[in-house]
Amino acid sequence: MMWNIVSDSSCDLRMSDFASETVRFETVPLRLQVGEREFLDNDELKVPELLAAMNAEKAASSTACPSPAAFARAFEKGEKTVCFTISANLSGTYNAAVMGRDMVLEEHPEKEICVIDSKATAGAMVLLIRRAKELMEAGEAFEDICAQLRLYQAALRTCFTLENFDNLIKNGRMRPLVGTLLHSLGIHVVADATPQGTIHVSGKARGEARTYQVLTALMRDSKDCAGTEVVISHCENLAGALKLKEQILKDLPVKRVDIQSCRGLTSFYAMEKGLIVGY
Numbered sequence: 001m002m003w004n005i006v007s008d009s010s011c012d013l014r015m016s017d018f019a020s021e022t023v024r025f026e027t028v029p030l031r032l033q034v035g036e037r038e039f040l041d042n043d044e045l046k047v048p049e050l051l052a053a054m055n056a057e058k059a060a061s062s063t064a065c066p067s068p069a070a071f072a073r074a075f076e077k078g079e080k081t082v083c084f085t086i087s088a089n090l091s092g093t094y095n096a097a098v099m100g101r102d103m104v105l106e107e108h109p110e111k112e113i114c115v116i117d118s119k120a121t122a123g124a125m126v127l128l129i130r131r132a133k134e135l136m137e138a139g140e141a142f143e144d145i146c147a148q149l150r151l152y153q154a155a156l157r158t159c160f161t162l163e164n165f166d167n168l169i170k171n172g173r174m175r176p177l178v179g180t181l182l183h184s185l186g187i188h189v190v191a192d193a194t195p196q197g198t199i200h201v202s203g204k205a206r207g208e209a210r211t212y213q214v215l216t217a218l219m220r221d222s223k224d225c226a227g228t229e230v231v232i233s234h235c236e237n238l239a240g241a242l243k244l245k246e247q248i249l250k251d252l253p254v255k256r257v258d259i260q261s262c263r264g265l266t267s268f269y270a271m272e273k274g275l276i277v278g279y
Contacts, residue, residue: 002095003136004078004136007065008093010043010086010265011125012233016043018129023136025129026074030093030265041264050264051272063268065093071100080112080142082132082149086121086265087197112147112158119197120158122266122277123231123239126258129151129212130229157222158278159192160201161211190214192222212244216251219279230279237273242273256278 003023009030018025020216032039032050035057039050054061075081083101088094094117101113109277118125131152135145188211191201202218205211219225230248234241245257262270270276 001079002077002080004075005129005132006071006081006083006097007125007129008075008085008091008194008265009098009263010091010093010121011084011129012260012266013124013126013129014026014043014263018133020133020137023133024078025133026077028066028070028097030091032061032268033064034061035059038174039264043076045264047262047264047267050267051236054268054271057276058083061268063091063265065091065096068096068099070271071097072103075100075104075111075113076108079111082136082146083113083115084118084125084132086125087116087119087193088117089119089197090199100162112142112191114142114149116146116149116153117197118153118156120193120194120278122158122233122262122268122276123260124153124156124158124193126231126260126277127156128231128279137213140244141178155223156278157192158276159190159215159218159222160217160270160274161191161215162189162270163207170258190218192218197237202264208240208243212247215244215277216247218254219277223279225254225279228252228254228279230254230257230277231256232259233262233270233272233276233278234259234267234269235270235272237275240273240275244277250253 005025009027021076029041034053083097085094085097097115190203194200205214232241241259
């Protein structure tokens with residue numbers, strides 16, 4: 001029997017980075033519309049090309065969630081499937097996955113499919129995928145795996161910092177004057193995800209070093225970080241991710257900190273030099 005883990009592409013994990021003899025992994029890509037160009041958020045997407053197109057496009061860009069049929073095709077490839085999606089409060093992807101599950105179960109009632117709203121994105125989803133893989137390879141029962149993953153999801157947190165505000169301005173979520181002022185002063189927006197999966201702006205910090213200190217303080221205040229695994233997603237900002245990793249290891253008693261590069265969807269929102277922390 002082959003276990004099946006499915007995620008939308010906002011998890012930032014590439015299919016090519018996943019290896020298991022008993023568990024298959026598939027990402028269902030979102031689509032990014034930039035002017036007349038459409039980018040499919042799969043393993044082949046080149047993020048610098050996407051960012052260049054967004055910088056050159058004066059109009060607002062947009063995203064589109066996968067179709068229920070796309071999820072259904074991924075679910076059909078396994079007998080027992082666990083699916084993780086970006087927060088349902090940020091995208092219609094969760095609803096599409098639920099519809100895809102229902103489509104498959106109508107034709108194949110013998111299959112088992114669990115869809116979990118991560119209430120986050122990026123690194124938090126990677127941590128869920130890792131935990132699912134561990135439980136599946138350990139031979140846990142399907143119902144127990146789903147129950148454990150839902151508890152784990154509730155304990156995860158996400159925070160992030162933005163340095164580029166162009167996309168927020170183009171989409172009408174920030175006034176141009178404010179964005180220009182923040183950028184010229186070297187001010188970074190620091191935010192986190194609420195337990196409900198919405199975005200909460202925690203504050204602003206001036207300068208890189210201060211921003212990372214604010215982030216680790218936010219992490220400390222949000223949960224007990226002892227033994228926690230951390231995943232940093234960076235948008236074309238490996239140097240910043242390495243400095244943030246160093247700050248986290250200095251300030252918090254975490255177990256490990258891994259770094260990965262953003263895929264298309266998270267790059268679309270984080271923009272160049274953005275950092276997203278799942279823990």
